[in-house]
Amino acid sequence: MIHTRTLQALEYHHITSHLSSLCISGVGRERALNLTPLDSAEDVNLAARVYEEAADWSSRPAPGGAVFTLNAFPDVSGFLHAAQTSRAHAFQPDVDAFWALREVLRLARDAHAAIAVPDAPRQWPHLLAMADGAPLPVQLTAALLRCISDDGLLRDESSPELYRLRGELRRLHQSCMRKVKDFALQYNMLAYLQDEFMTLSSDRYVLPLKANFKGRMQGIIHDWSQTGETCYFEPMFLVEINNRLQELKREEREEERKVLLYLRGLLEAELPGAQAALELLAQLDLLQAKRRLAALLDGRCLPLTPVAEGIQLLEARHPLLVLNRAKAANSAAAQGAKGAAAASVRPLDIILRPGERALVITGGNAGGKTVCLKTLGLIAAMTLSGLPVPVGAGSHVPWFSRVDAFIGDEQSLADNVSTFTAQIEHLAKAWKHLDASGIVLLDEFGAGTDPAQGAALAQAVLDELLDKHTFVLAATHFPALKSYALTREGARAASMLFDPQSKKPLFKLAYDQVGASQALDVAREHGLPESIVRRAEHYLLQDGQDATTLLGRLNDLAARREEELVVLRQEQDKARSATKLEREKMEKERLRLHDEVRAKATELMRAWKEGRATHKQALKEMSRLRASLATESEVTQSRSILPSPEHFVVGQHVLHTIFNKRGVVTDVDERRRRVRLDMNGVNLWADMKALRIPGRQAAQSPTGKSSILDSTPRQPVAPESGGSARPAGAADGASLRLDMRGLRADVALAELERFMDKALLAGFREVEVVHGRGTGALRRQVHEFLRAFPAVENFSLAPEDQGGDGMTVVTLR
Secondary structure, eight states, X not given: OBOHHHHHHTTHHHHHHHHHHTOSSHXXXXXXXXXXXXSSHHHHHHHHHHHHHHHHHHTSBOTTSSBOOXXXXXXXXXHHHHHHXXXXXXXXXXXXXXXXXXXXXXXXXXXXXXXXXXXXXXXXXXXXXXXXXXXXXXXXXXXXXXXXXXXXXXXXXXXXXXXXXXXXXXXXXXXXXXXXXXXXXXXXXXXXXXXXXXXXXXXXXXXXXXXXXXXXXOEEEEEEOTTSSEEEEEEHHHXXXXXXXXXXXXXXXXXXXXXXXXXXXHHHXXXXXXXXXXXXXXXXXXXXXXXXXXXXXXXXXXXXXXXXXXXXXXXEOOHHHHHHHHHHHHHHHHTTOSSOSOOXXXXXXXXXXXXXXXXXXXXXXXXXXXXXXXXXXXXXXXXXXXXXXXXXXXXXXXXXXXXXXXXXXXXXXXXXXXXXXXXXXXXXXXXXXXXXXXXXXXXSTTTTSOHHHHHHHHHHHHHHHHHTTOEEEXXXXXXXXXXXXXXXXXXXXXXXXXXXXXXXXXXXXXXXXXXXXXXXXXXHHTTOOHHHHHHHHHHHHXXXXXXXXXXXXXXXXXXXXXXXXXXXXXXXXXXXXXXXXXXXXXXXXXXXXXXXXXXXXXXXXXXXXXXXXXXXXXXXXXXXXXXXXXXHHHHHXXXXXXXXXXXXXXXXXXXXXXXXXXXXXXXXXXXXXXXXXXXXXXXXXXXXXXXXXXXXXXXXXXXXXXXXXXXXXXXXXXXXXXXXXXOTTSOTTOOSEEEOTTOOHHHHHHHHHHHHHHHHHHTOSEEEEEOOSTTSHHHHHHHXXXXXXXXXXXXXXXXXXXXXXXXXXXXXX
């Protein structure tokens, strides 16, 4: 919980007021003003996830192709409350109220449809759960859209009787117009009329007759114009029509009342759904306001981490300072002033590492100590309320069950308490509630009494808070607390830096050091007579308490270190950007080569199968393609960071750079410059130039990618499995061994044909076919197939120690 006094000290209400101004509806503004920290860490994390999902949802187009936009909508909360609490006979809504409800339900329906897309459970599950919290009133929405028009009137189609009555009224009006026109022409009345149009007076059709002709016709005068020159005259032939008009209008009003009663009944039946629709729009309005606030703050929602990980706010800025700068910049830009962009707010890194609970901040007056405390406190309050905060990536805070801030002058003449007394009273009330999940902000605690006693009391409070494992940030000028922060386990010292030349504050935190108060420099800067400042320096030297020179040198070193860190971060960012661009470039090139080689190999295989090329032509072209790849591989190997062996011995562990696999040397052929490797049960001959001594570094090409033809994960497979280990250079599905044991003959031969095709595509020189011993029938059919296969150079049974007559070793051309 965060006490109201703490929220006031942190000026949290300014944040909610600004958030309220970013809402587009009255119900959204009210909800923003009433926003308070949430009750649990689960609620905070849920609010952060909903915010992120809403940001993703609002930027994606709806199924119709357009991005859903939440427009302004009326606040019908009072109307719905009256429907819920008023008795049936006392609740008499009008058309305007139902039109407002119609707009809300229509917008809620469209919003729900935009959220509940087919991919919603995967893309924004929590937002979908919020939208599905209660069913929307389907019947009431359809009835309002049918009965209420866009201009807020009852439609003719609201009921059959209303449609009939309004049709008869229109026909009556046309009949009146026709009769008046015929009568005027028959008796030459145009000279008597003020204009040629019929009008209404006292809800009856009348003629605008000139005053000096009023006695020339029989009829009823209903009214006069303001000038007295025109009287509104009802001729006798219109009396009967007007009487019928009144009857029809009375019936129309009765029928409209029946329609409203019907809509009221639907509202009472589906009132929870109507309230859910308004709730959905209010939540979306608040989420939209949060996104606008995040844009102004350049902020994000912070994740809550375990308490043991401490506090880490990187590039944190005071939210109100950021908003004030943004407001000033917008105002200057609106007025066309030069330099409309306001000066940026200086960021701070507020860090308590794991195991640290107290941060004691020292430094000069007006250097930013209080702003640092308020920054952490306000960011914590906003985070616990589910609001985005102005911090950099990598920031995090734990869940704070309680936040207490003792900032500013809390004296009260009415209550007869001083600043010191007020701080003590409030701390005493909060003390029993403080634990490992709480945080306390102390600004100049103990400064309102004797310095020695105040410093001792402040140290005792810090000791007890550390024993409670409560987080605490304290800003102080007490020398005793400066040494305390440097020596006390669990506490950390930090100093607000100032410029060595100008003595102006830099608004930067330097950790693990203390700073001078700079009171005399501040006094001189703000116009205090120089004679007073010199006398103060004299008294300070007499007391022997002037450590300004030492602390100034520490400040100078820290300021230079901060400048160097800024330069190093900039260089680091440049190096990261260059590395990223280079990796992207190499990845694009790898993918291009991969696609090019695969397309060429596929085309060669298709040409050979379709008879457009002989197997010799296909093999020749495949060899040329492999040779080009070997050239690429040699270039890559020449840049390898792994050492190349000078000579090979049996039993030596090496790395095959093309296949990116480790193996053990089982035989060495010095004449052909190749060795035989055992790679997890798979035996093959490999060129010596493709081998390296494996080390701790990753065995991959300098690009960090596998070879060009490798498009599948490389995992070792047992020798007796159906698909043995696949080299990195293999095409998809290619392997060095095929296990056909247990398969029917026709299925086995089909598998063998596919296996040989893939082996040829992969460029294998030697493969193994495991058919088992059994009766020997499958072995004979395999050998017959291999004799007829044009790409087979020869085949033979494996040595007895490698499978004997249960496996055939095939050499390809």
